[in-house]
Amino acid sequence: MSTVIENAALKNSALEYIEETIEAVPELVEVRTSAAEGFAENNFPSIKDEEWKYTNVKQLVSSNYAFDVKEAAISSDDIKGYLIEGVETLVFVNGKYNAGLSNFNSSEKVYINTFAEALNSDKKELLLENFGKHADNNLPFVGLNTASTTEGVFIHAKRNAIKEESVMILNVVSQSNLVIQPRLLVIAEEGTQISYVERNAILNNAEGTLVNAVSEVTIGERANVNHIKIQDEDQSTQLVTVTEAKQADNSVYDNVTITTGGKLVRNNLNISLGEHCEGHMTGLYLLDEKSFVDNHTMVDHKMPNSYSNELYKGILSGKSKAIFNGKIFVREDAQKTNAFQSNKNILLSPDAVVDTKPQLEIWADDVSCSHGCTVGALDEEPMFYLRARGIPEDQARALLTYAFAGDVIEKIKNEAIRNVVQRMVANAMGYPLD
Amino acid sequence: MLKINDLKASIEDKEILKGINLDIKEGEVHAIMGPNGSGKSTLASVLAGREDYEVDGGDVDFDGEDLLEMSPEERAQKGLFLAFQYPVEIPGVSNTNFLRTAVNEVRKARGEEPYNAANFMKEMKEKMKIVSIDKSLMSRSLNEGFSGGEKKRNEIFHMAMLDPKLAILDETDSGLDIDALRIVANGVNTLRDGNRSFVVVTHYQRLLDYIVPDFVHVLYKGKIVKSGTKELALELEEKGYDWIIQEVEGNN
Numbered sequence: 001m002s003t004v005i006e007n008a009a010l011k012n013s014a015l016e017y018i019e020e021t022i023e024a025v026p027e028l029v030e031v032r033t034s035a036a037e038g039f040a041e042n043n044f045p046s047i048k049d050e051e052w053k054y055t056n057v058k059q060l061v062s063s064n065y066a067f068d069v070k071e072a073a074i075s076s077d078d079i080k081g082y083l084i085e086g087v088e089t090l091v092f093v094n095g096k097y098n099a100g101l102s103n104f105n106s107s108e109k110v111y112i113n114t115f116a117e118a119l120n121s122d123k124k125e126l127l128l129e130n131f132g133k134h135a136d137n138n139l140p141f142v143g144l145n146t147a148s149t150t151e152g153v154f155i156h157a158k159r160n161a162i163k164e165e166s167v168m169i170l171n172v173v174s175q176s177n178l179v180i181q182p183r184l185l186v187i188a189e190e191g192t193q194i195s196y197v198e199r200n201a202i203l204n205n206a207e208g209t210l211v212n213a214v215s216e217v218t219i220g221e222r223a224n225v226n227h228i229k230i231q232d233e234d235q236s237t238q239l240v241t242v243t244e245a246k247q248a249d250n251s252v253y254d255n256v257t258i259t260t261g262g263k264l265v266r267n268n269l270n271i272s273l274g275e276h277c278e279g280h281m282t283g284l285y286l287l288d289e290k291s292f293v294d295n296h297t298m299v300d301h302k303m304p305n306s307y308s309n310e311l312y313k314g315i316l317s318g319k320s321k322a323i324f325n326g327k328i329f330v331r332e333d334a335q336k337t338n339a340f341q342s343n344k345n346i347l348l349s350p351d352a353v354v355d356t357k358p359q360l361e362i363w364a365d366d367v368s369c370s371h372g373c374t375v376g377a378l379d380e381e382p383m384f385y386l387r388a389r390g391i392p393e394d395q396a397r398a399l400l401t402y403a404f405a406g407d408v409i410e411k412i413k414n415e416a417i418r419n420v421v422q423r424m425v426a427n428a429m430g431y432p433l434d
Numbered sequence: 435m436l437k438i439n440d441l442k443a444s445i446e447d448k449e450i451l452k453g454i455n456l457d458i459k460e461g462e463v464h465a466i467m468g469p470n471g472s473g474k475s476t477l478a479s480v481l482a483g484r485e486d487y488e489v490d491g492g493d494v495d496f497d498g499e500d501l502l503e504m505s506p507e508e509r510a511q512k513g514l515f516l517a518f519q520y521p522v523e524i525p526g527v528s529n530t531n532f533l534r535t536a537v538n539e540v541r542k543a544r545g546e547e548p549y550n551a552a553n554f555m556k557e558m559k560e561k562m563k564i565v566s567i568d569k570s571l572m573s574r575s576l577n578e579g580f581s582g583g584e585k586k587r588n589e590i591f592h593m594a595m596l597d598p599k600l601a602i603l604d605e606t607d608s609g610l611d612i613d614a615l616r617i618v619a620n621g622v623n624t625l626r627d628g629n630r631s632f633v634v635v636t637h638y639q640r641l642l643d644y645i646v647p648d649f650v651h652v653l654y655k656g657k658i659v660k661s662g663t664k665e666l667a668l669e670l671e672e673k674g675y676d677w678i679i680q681e682v683e684g685n686n
Contacts, residue, residue, distance in 0.1 A: 380486075385522040388482050389536040389592060390510035390543070399535065403526025403575075 008044060010061040010210075014144055014179075015040060017067035024150045027119045031132045032147050039143035054323045054355050055266055055294045060238050065179040065210055067148075069094040072174045074203065076101055079172060082201045085416045087166045090114070090153055094173055095180040097151055101172075109161035110194065115152040115183070127154055131185055134216040135244040142242050145181045145214040152183030157192035157223075166226070166414050168197040177208040184215040188223040190248075195226035195414060200233060207236040217245040217253070221274075224252045228417060232424055233262035235289055242268045249274040249303070256411050257283040257295065258421050260428045265293040275303035283312040284408040286428050287320035287352070294323035301334035301364075308338070313408050314345040315401050315429070316352035323355045328369060330362040337364060341371040346378055346404055348397070398429045405429075435460050435631045436481075436501075436600055441492035443480045450476045452656035453492065458600070463632040465642055465667060468653035469675045474635045475519060477653070478604040481633075482516035483509050497599065510536075511543030513599035517589040517606050524576040529588065530558070532576050537595050561594040565621040583614035590621040601625070602633040607641035619644030639671035652678055 018036045022029060044061040045052035074093050079101060083089060088104035090097070090112070097114045106112040111123060118127045131152075137143045153169050171182050188194055202209055219225050225245075233239055239262055245253050251274065259265055271279045285293045299308045314322045324343045345354045358371040378400055386396035405425050412418040438456040442449070450473045458464050468474050480487050481494065483506035494501040501509060524532070537557075538548035549557060562569070565587040577585050586606055593601050603622070607615055622645050626632065634645055642650070642664065650667045652660040652675070659682045660666065670678075 382522050382524045384484055384506060385518065385524070386532070386536075387506040388484075388510055388516050388518075389532075390507050390540040390596065391532075391536050392507050392539065393505070395535065395539070396507075399527055399532070400524070403524060406526035 008061050009064050011044065013065060013067060014148065018147045021148075021150055025116070025119065027124065027128060028115075028131070028149060031128075032149060035132060035137040035143045035146035038138050039140060039147050042138060042140050042143060044140045051296065055264070055292075057264070057266075060210065060264060063177075063208070065177050065208075066175065067179055069096060069178070070175055074098070074101065074172055074174055078203055079170065079201060082170055082199060084168060084197070084420050087168045087197065087414070087416060089168045089170055091170045091172060092151075092180070092182065094175055094178055095151070095171075104167055105165070109158050110163040110192075111154070111156040111158075112167055113154055115149070115154055118154040123154060123156060126156060126187065127185065130187060130216065130218065134218065134246060135214050135242055139242070141212055141240045142214055145183060145212050145242075148181050149183045152185060155184070155186045155194065155196065157188045157194050159189045159220075160191040161189070162193040163195070166195040166197055166417060168199060170199050170201055171211065172201045172203060173206050173209045174204040176206045178206065179210045179212065182211065182213040184213075186215065186217040186225070188217075188219050188225050190220040191222045192220065193224040195228075197228045197230060197417060199230040200237070200239070202234050202237060209237045211237065211239045211241075213239070213241045215241070215243045217243065219245060219247045219251045219253055221248045222250045223248070225254070226413060227253070227255045228412060229255075229257040229267070230421065230424070231257065231259040231262065231265060233259070233265065235261060235263055235291065237262050238264045240266045243270065245271045247271065247273050247277045247279060250276045252278040252280075254280040254411070255282065256408070258408075258425070259283070259285040259287070259293050260424060261287065261291045262293060263291070266296070267294070268296045270298045270300070271308070272300040272302055273306040273308065275305050277306040279306070279308040280411070281308070281310040281312070282408050282411040284405050284425070285312075285314045285316075285322050286405065286425060287314070287316045287322060288318040288428075289320065290318065291320040292322075294325075296323075296325045298327040299329070299339065301328070301330045301337045301339060303333060304335045304337065306334065306337055308340070310341040311408065312343045313405060314343075314354060315348065315404065316345065316354060317348040319349070319351040321353040324373070325357045325359065326371070327359040328361070328371070330360075330364050330367050330369065332363040334364045335366045337367040337369070339367070339369040343373040344404075345373075345375040346401060347375060348378065348401070394430065401429050402426055435462075435497060437495040439493050439495070441477075441480070441494060442490040443476060443487045444490055445476070445487050449490070450487075450656055451480065454656075454658060456651065456658065458631050458633065460631060461628045462649065463626065463634060463645065463647045465634045465636060465647035465650045466653055467636060467639075467650060467667065467670060469679070470637065472653045473656045474637075474653050475604055478516060478602045478633070478635050481602060482506060482514065507539070510596070510598075511540050515593050515596055515598035515601040517586075517593060517601065517603045519605040519608060521577045521585040521589055523578045523580075525578050527576045528573055529576050530572045533558070533592065533595055536592070540596055557595065561591060564594050564624050565590045565617055567591050582609040583611070583617075586610060586614065586618050587621070590618055594621070594625060598630065600631045600633070602635065604635045605637065606634070607636055607638065615641065616644060639667045642667045654679060654682055
């Protein structure tokens with residue numbers, strides 16, 4: 001399947017790092033070792049792999065990165081701009097958990113903590129039963145993350161527990177050319193409701209960061225899980241994420257991914273659905289300069305009577321490029337499936353590029369599926385209407401692109417988070433809100 | 435106020451306006467009538483600055499300035515307003531936010547202080563009365579899902595808010611029932627204050643029963659072929675356009 005990539009500096013340095021740190025957390029040695037073996041055998045993908053046809057990671061994997069962390073003095077002032085009112089936060093600085101900067105409430109009903117703490121508690125068994133069991137360690141980036149894991153975040157919501165407050169995992173990087181590998185394990189039992197956010201913060205002009213993140217999410221019956229990724233990355237950051245969500249019957253999973261930049265961003269979002277489930281995948285990518293974003297999504301309808309709804313929207317200027325690849329599987333048993341997918345793009349510059357590819361594989365015969373994609377310039381008629389009312393061209397364009405993004409932003413239920421994203425998007429579009 | 439001199443315009447190499455001359459003074463209401471395809475809407479569009487049209491000749495003086503040199507937003511800021519024949523639906527942009535942006539841009543261009551939120555709301559409340567427009571339409575997306583009548587009322591409401599020197603109404607009567615037509619016409623009449631000028635583009639005389647023009651011009655094949663007072667509109671209503679067409683074609 002994979003092709004050999006020469007000069008895989010990342011692989012060599014990663015294997016070295018894994019070997020050096022393998023004993024760091026005794027409980028994780030076994031799963032890490034097994035993942036490391038797989039990682040050593042598998043090569044990073046090349047553009048000859050169908051799944052990576054448009055996203056060339058050659059430079060990403062042949063660059064030199066630091067795995068070793070230097071001491072970093074980060075103050076609460078430094079991260080102030082990334083915090084969201086009313087949202088609890090776990091802060092990692094250069095991959096290391098920072099208790100002083102973190103502020104969250106873990107309870108008997110909804111346990112939230114680091115792997116280190118969890119392994120030191122009665123959560124140990126549960127963590128070990130689930131860590132590395134849902135995401136596919138044979139995929140090179142997943143295998144690398146699992147094999148490297150010494151720390152992570154574990155969220156466990158016990159039956160019928162509801163946590164009103166959202167929790168944000170903030171990964172701060174203050175050192176150039178560093179690799180960080182955030183790991184998240186979520187277990188939402190039957191009838192629970194939780195909401196969390198993942199975000200990165202590059203500080204002190206750190207450049208060339210590689211973030212390789214993996215989230216494993218298990219959603220019990222009737223549970224409702226909200227998952228938001230805020231990717232306001234800088235122009236030198238590379239980000240690869242894998243999210244693996246498994247939904248039991250009657251559950252709802254709602255993923256919103258907002259990307260406003262990045263040298264190379266590749267999101268892999270995989271959802272599998274039980275019966276009577278709802279799976280929502282919503283994304284917005286707002287790119288300029290040479291940003292590159294690739295959203296690969298996969299929804300697997302395994303059982304009947306479920307609903308999946310996917311809406312990804314893109315606004316591209318400069319020489320930016322976006323890939324959208326949306327797979328929908330409807331298995332033979334998944335009768336009465338409703339699956340919808342839509343990818344809409346606005347190109348604001350002649351040099352911006354979008355490759356969009358819907359992929360539907362349907363084996364059941366009584367289903368309702370639709371997909372559609374559009375790529376185009378901003379409509380002229382609304383532009384003229386706004387300008388003819390006295391609104392300058394630039395502002396009219398910003399207003400219309402902002403409006404285009406509106407229905408994606410509206411999907412964020414938490415008001416404080418929605419406001420932050422709204423502001424972020426408006427600023428990125430040159431339409432600052434009052 | 436507005437002086438159009440031998441204006442020629444085309445779209446995709448098709449000549450539409452073939453030399454229009456028109457002189458509109460402060461406070462005057464001019465009706466532009468004519469059969470379908472005569473160039474009425476083109477004239478309105480060219481004056482508002484729609485870029486699909488190529489201006490091939492002539493000039494337009496607006497309050498001492500060269501109108502054709504200005505961008506659409508500059509024209510609006512200097513006091514020209516076009517009420518669209520088909521107001522555009524813009525999902526995701528609320529009527530209020532849009533209007534506040536527009537009004538403040540226009541005020542800024544005129545050297546006036548932008549409205550703060552409170553002043554703006556006060557101004558809005560007042561102007562809403564002119565076309566008795568429903569409050570609920572303010573928070574909705576611009577024209578989205580509005581009925582035909584609501585859209586046209588919204589246009590006149592925008593006009594009231596932007597306070598232009600010259601308003602061009604492009605087929606504002608099309609698609610309106612008589613009640614909506616009256617409301618819209620009353621709105622226009624309220625804004626007819628002796629200083630503001632109007633160009634009323636319409637196919638039918640009906641609207642002119644309510645907005646009584648000072649002058650009526652008939653546009654045919656891209657030229658004004660006849661001008662008169664309001665009585666000309668009544669004559670057109672009675673006899674149709676054929677007699678004018680015959681008169682013009684006969685002369686050729």
